[in-house]
């Protein structure tokens with residue numbers, strides 16, 4: 001899984017899965033650019049990596065804002081000359097106050113689509129120009145098992161992640177002639193700040209309110225995951241690193257579950 005001297009731009013890398021992917025890529029030789037809307041968390045993650053002797057830099061990025069996207073990509077290209085790997089990981093489950101709403105409102109739909117879907121479009125369009133010039137690129141989108149099957153819980157999130165799976169195929173078709181691979185990963189259940197928000201919301205349901213969010217998460221893992229354990233950010237990092245390496249040259253347009261068997265299609 002050698003990615004030595006590759007430049008990897010990872011969105012939403014200041015927390016959870018993005019941090020796990022950045023850690024794995026940098027341990028395997030890449031320079032990990034920690035791009036996040038939360039700059040101070042991005043700086044903390046980057047400092048953690050460099051203190052381990054790994055290559056990393058922080059940068060501010062709002063994937064919903066085209067100016068921020070262009071500034072980020074321009075800066076990285078100026079500093080590092082190329083971007084070999086783009087990880088579209090930034091994501092959200094709802095707009096502020098989402099936890100206390102029974103039904104997602106229009107702000108939730110809009111923000112979820114702006115971040116989870118259109119954010120990937122903006123980032124991919126900005127980065128692909130230099131990848132096309134170099135005739136080389138690996139783009140990895142973080143979708144979700146929520147995109148595999150509709151459910152009564154949080155339709156905007158589920159629909160956004162189904163869109164990511166379809167978008168991955170569309171971008172893979174468009175970019176294949178430029179030697180750019182585009183794939184997605186569908187993580188299962190990981191205890192990160194996103195799941196804390198989901199757990200908080202569920203613990204507000206009348207019949208579940210005696211359970212704390214972490215206990216709800218663990219019960220859900222036990223109920224749904226055949227391997228009977230949660231996934232961790234490094235699990236997603238390991239697959240991302242494989243997809244970012246040259247071992248994956250003939251894999252494109254795929255969405256791969258890392259869910260302990262929760263989903264098998």
Ligand SMILES: NC(=O)c1ccc[n+]([C@@H]2O[C@H](COP(=O)([O-])OP(=O)(O)OC[C@H]3O[C@@H](n4cnc5c(N)ncnc54)[C@H](O)[C@@H]3O)[C@@H](O)[C@H]2O)c1
Pocket residue numbers: 011012013014015016017018035036037038061062063064089090091092115142143144145186187188189190191192193194195
């Ligand atoms: N945790 C899970 O169980 C799980 C399961 C499946 C998929 N996912 C997906 O994995 C990805 C990472 O989620 P996580 O669990 O690590 O959550 P997280 O909340 O820990 O990380 C999300 C990161 O994205 C950043 N972000 C949010 N909006 C942004 C924006 N507009 N621009 C740039 N950065 C922004 C946040 O600041 C945060 O650092 C998301 O796409 C999520 O949907 C998570």
